[in-house]
Amino acid sequence: MLVTLFSASLWITILSASGTACWLWLKRKEEPALIALSTFCLSMAAWCFGHIAALEGYEQTARSLLLANPLLPTCFLHFVLLWLRGSIPIAAQSYRYIPIIYLFAITVSLLSIWGDSGYIEAWNVFPSFFHINSIGWLNLLYTISVGIVAHILLLYGYRNNQGNKRRSIIAMFAVSGWGFSLATSFILPSLKIDFFPYPMLALPSYAVLMVYSVMRYRLVEVNRWVSQAIQWLAILVVSMLLMSLLLAFVAPVAMTELATVPTLQLFIYSSILLLLAWLLYGPAKQFSDRLIYPGAALDEATLNQWLLQLNMATSWQTLAKTIEQLWQKNVPSLKGQTIGVKIMTATGDVVVDHPSNTLFMCIKRGDWSCHLTGWDDIPPAQQHMAELLAALVPNACTSLDRSIQLAKIEAHAERERIKQQHLIELGGLTAAIAHELRNPLNIINMASAQTDEVIKTHIRNQVARAELMIRDTLSYAGKIELKTSCQDLVNITQQVIMQIKNVFSIEIDLISEEKLIGQYDRERIQQILINLLENAAAFAGSVPDGKIELQLSRDTNNNSLIQVNNNGPKVPSEILPHLFEPFITQRSGGSGLGLSIVRRIVDAHQGHITHSDQLGWPVSFVISLPETLAPATQAKKNRNKNN
Known part of the structure; x- marks a missing residue:
C-alpha cells in the first residue's frame, strides 16, 4: 500500500512538473527567466522518474537520472541569475559564467555515473530503492552547494528589491525549505535509517509551489488557477471523507462488496470523476447559459474588451456614455429600450444623471459598486448581460476616480509652484519699490523739521506709518529664512x-x-x-x-x-x-x-x-x-x- 502511494506520488510529480514546464515554456516571451525555470521543472520530473526506475529495478536508468542531480540546482541558479540580473550587479556579472556552471554540473554527474556512486537494494517496504555511496556523497554535496549559492543571490535580491519581487523571494525561500525537507528523505536508506520516506509523498506540491511563488505576483491568471485547484482539491478531500463515513455505516447492513474495494481504488475513481466533472463544467455552463439566457452569450475576450473600453474613460460623462454605447451595440434586441446611468461620489455629489426607467446606479460607499434599478420587466437574457456589464463598472469607476484625484493633486502642485514663483517675483518687485519709496520719505521727514510743530508731528506719524507698511510688505513678500x-x-x-x-x-x-x-x-x-x-x-x-x-x-x-x-x-x-x-x-x-x-x-x-x-x-x-x-x-x- 505505502509503495503504491509512493509510486503514485512520484507519477503525479512527473506529470505536474512536466505540465508546468510546458506552460512556462509557452510564457517565456513574457519573462526570459521562465526558460530556466521550465528546465528546472523538467529536471525535477527526470529526478522523480529515476526513483520510479529504481522501484522497477532498472538500475542503470535510475543511477543515470538520480546522479544527474546537480542539474536541478544549476537550473534554479540559472533562473535566479536571469531573474535578478537587472536589479543586482553580482547577478549580471555572474550570468556570463552560466555555460561553465552547466559544464561543471554535467561533469560531476558523468563522473558520478561512471564511478561507484550508488546502487539499488531492497529497503524498508520497498523491493528496490536507490542507495548512495562514496562518490555519490560528493555529488550530493555539490548539489547542495549550488543550491546555497542560488539562495545567497536571492538574499542579495531581497535587499535590493521592493514590492512584488521581494515578496516572491520570501515565498521562494519558504518553498525551498519545504522542498528540501521533502527531497532529503530519499537519503534515509543511505544513512541506514529504516524509516519510510513519508515526506516524499507530498513531493507533487514542490514544483508547482515553486513556480507559483514566482508567478503569483506577475500573472493574475495563475492565482485564478490556483484558487480553482484548491477548490477542487477541497471537494476531493470532502468527497473521500463522506465516502468513508458512508461505507462505515452502510457496509455492515449491505453493500459489503463495496466495503472491500481498496481505498486507493476509491481515491482514483473519485479523482477521475472529479476530473471529468471539471472538464465538463465549462461546456455544461455554456449550455445552461444559452438555455436560460438565449442570445446573451459573452466570451471572456468580449468582457475584456468591454473592460478596456470602460477604463479608457477620462471623465464621468465619458464613462456614462461608454456604458450606454456598449449596451446599445451589444444588445440589438433592445435597441428601442433606453438605459440610463447615475454616478454618485462618496460625498453624495451626483456627477452624472442620465435618467431612465432602466438604470445603472454607480455609488461610492467605501468602494465603488454598481447595481441595476428598474430591470424587473426586462427579459432574463438582457438582465444577465446587464449584470455582467455592471460587474465591470466598479473597476472602471475606481480607476477613473483615482485618475481624477491624481489630476487634482498635480493641478494643486502646479498652482503652488506658480504661486511660489509669483511670490519670488513679488518679493523682488516689492524690494525695488520699497527702496524707491524710502528716499522720498526721508526727504519729507527732513523737510518737516522747518515746519510748525503740529504739522511736523503729523508728517512724522504718517512717515512712520508708511515705513511700517513698507516693512510689513517686505516681510510678507520676502522668503522667511x-x-x-x-x-x-x-x-x-x-x-x-x-x-x-x-x-x-x-x-x-x-x-x-x-x-x-x-x-x-x-x-x-x-x-x-x-x-x-x-x-x-x-x-x-x-x-x-x-x-x-x-x-x-x-x-x-x-x-x-x-x-x-x-x-x-x-x-x-x-x-x-x-x-x-x-x-x-x-x-x-x-x-x-x-x-x-x-x-x-x-x-x-x-x-x-x-x-x-x-x-x-x-x-x-x-x-x-x-x-x-x-x-x-x-x-x-x-x-x-x-x-
Missing part, C-alpha cells in the same frame, strides 16, 4: 512686553513657567509677539478696562504654547474664515499684513496658530511651536495635518 538657536520664550516675551508698555498704556499680564527653552529665531519670535500685542493693545484699548494676558506653557507633546488673550471686541464671524489672509483686517494705523506675517513665521517654525473666542476671553490667539525643527518632509506632513 530662520536663524534658530537655543532661546527662552519667557525671556523674549518679557522684553517685548516692556517695549509694548512704553508705547501703549494698557495692562499686560504674563502667566508662564520659569523657562521655556527651544530652537527658535529670536527676531522672528519678537516680530510675532509685537504684531499680536500691538493688535491686542489697539483693540483692547478701545474698551473700558482694556486688558491683555499672555500665557506661556507646554502641551502634552512638549510643544511650546503662546496664548495671547484680550478683552477687546470679538472678531466678526464673516471675517473668521479669512482671518490670516492679507488685508482682511486692518486696524487704525496698521498695514493689514500683521496676522498674515505671523502665520508665515509660525509655519516656518513648523508650528500652527489658531483663533478662539471660547477660552474665557473675547479674543484669543494660540500658537503651538515644536521644541526643535523636524526635517523638511516631516514638517510638510505636520502642516498638512494641522491644516
Whole structure:
C-alpha cells in the first residue's frame, strides 16, 4: 500500500512538473527567466522518474537520472541569475559564467555515473530503492552547494528589491525549505535509517509551489488557477471523507462488496470523476447559459474588451456614455429600450444623471459598486448581460476616480509652484519699490523739521506709518529664512512686553513657567509677539478696562504654547474664515499684513496658530511651536495635518 502511494506520488510529480514546464515554456516571451525555470521543472520530473526506475529495478536508468542531480540546482541558479540580473550587479556579472556552471554540473554527474556512486537494494517496504555511496556523497554535496549559492543571490535580491519581487523571494525561500525537507528523505536508506520516506509523498506540491511563488505576483491568471485547484482539491478531500463515513455505516447492513474495494481504488475513481466533472463544467455552463439566457452569450475576450473600453474613460460623462454605447451595440434586441446611468461620489455629489426607467446606479460607499434599478420587466437574457456589464463598472469607476484625484493633486502642485514663483517675483518687485519709496520719505521727514510743530508731528506719524507698511510688505513678500538657536520664550516675551508698555498704556499680564527653552529665531519670535500685542493693545484699548494676558506653557507633546488673550471686541464671524489672509483686517494705523506675517513665521517654525473666542476671553490667539525643527518632509506632513 505505502509503495503504491509512493509510486503514485512520484507519477503525479512527473506529470505536474512536466505540465508546468510546458506552460512556462509557452510564457517565456513574457519573462526570459521562465526558460530556466521550465528546465528546472523538467529536471525535477527526470529526478522523480529515476526513483520510479529504481522501484522497477532498472538500475542503470535510475543511477543515470538520480546522479544527474546537480542539474536541478544549476537550473534554479540559472533562473535566479536571469531573474535578478537587472536589479543586482553580482547577478549580471555572474550570468556570463552560466555555460561553465552547466559544464561543471554535467561533469560531476558523468563522473558520478561512471564511478561507484550508488546502487539499488531492497529497503524498508520497498523491493528496490536507490542507495548512495562514496562518490555519490560528493555529488550530493555539490548539489547542495549550488543550491546555497542560488539562495545567497536571492538574499542579495531581497535587499535590493521592493514590492512584488521581494515578496516572491520570501515565498521562494519558504518553498525551498519545504522542498528540501521533502527531497532529503530519499537519503534515509543511505544513512541506514529504516524509516519510510513519508515526506516524499507530498513531493507533487514542490514544483508547482515553486513556480507559483514566482508567478503569483506577475500573472493574475495563475492565482485564478490556483484558487480553482484548491477548490477542487477541497471537494476531493470532502468527497473521500463522506465516502468513508458512508461505507462505515452502510457496509455492515449491505453493500459489503463495496466495503472491500481498496481505498486507493476509491481515491482514483473519485479523482477521475472529479476530473471529468471539471472538464465538463465549462461546456455544461455554456449550455445552461444559452438555455436560460438565449442570445446573451459573452466570451471572456468580449468582457475584456468591454473592460478596456470602460477604463479608457477620462471623465464621468465619458464613462456614462461608454456604458450606454456598449449596451446599445451589444444588445440589438433592445435597441428601442433606453438605459440610463447615475454616478454618485462618496460625498453624495451626483456627477452624472442620465435618467431612465432602466438604470445603472454607480455609488461610492467605501468602494465603488454598481447595481441595476428598474430591470424587473426586462427579459432574463438582457438582465444577465446587464449584470455582467455592471460587474465591470466598479473597476472602471475606481480607476477613473483615482485618475481624477491624481489630476487634482498635480493641478494643486502646479498652482503652488506658480504661486511660489509669483511670490519670488513679488518679493523682488516689492524690494525695488520699497527702496524707491524710502528716499522720498526721508526727504519729507527732513523737510518737516522747518515746519510748525503740529504739522511736523503729523508728517512724522504718517512717515512712520508708511515705513511700517513698507516693512510689513517686505516681510510678507520676502522668503522667511530662520536663524534658530537655543532661546527662552519667557525671556523674549518679557522684553517685548516692556517695549509694548512704553508705547501703549494698557495692562499686560504674563502667566508662564520659569523657562521655556527651544530652537527658535529670536527676531522672528519678537516680530510675532509685537504684531499680536500691538493688535491686542489697539483693540483692547478701545474698551473700558482694556486688558491683555499672555500665557506661556507646554502641551502634552512638549510643544511650546503662546496664548495671547484680550478683552477687546470679538472678531466678526464673516471675517473668521479669512482671518490670516492679507488685508482682511486692518486696524487704525496698521498695514493689514500683521496676522498674515505671523502665520508665515509660525509655519516656518513648523508650528500652527489658531483663533478662539471660547477660552474665557473675547479674543484669543494660540500658537503651538515644536521644541526643535523636524526635517523638511516631516514638517510638510505636520502642516498638512494641522491644516
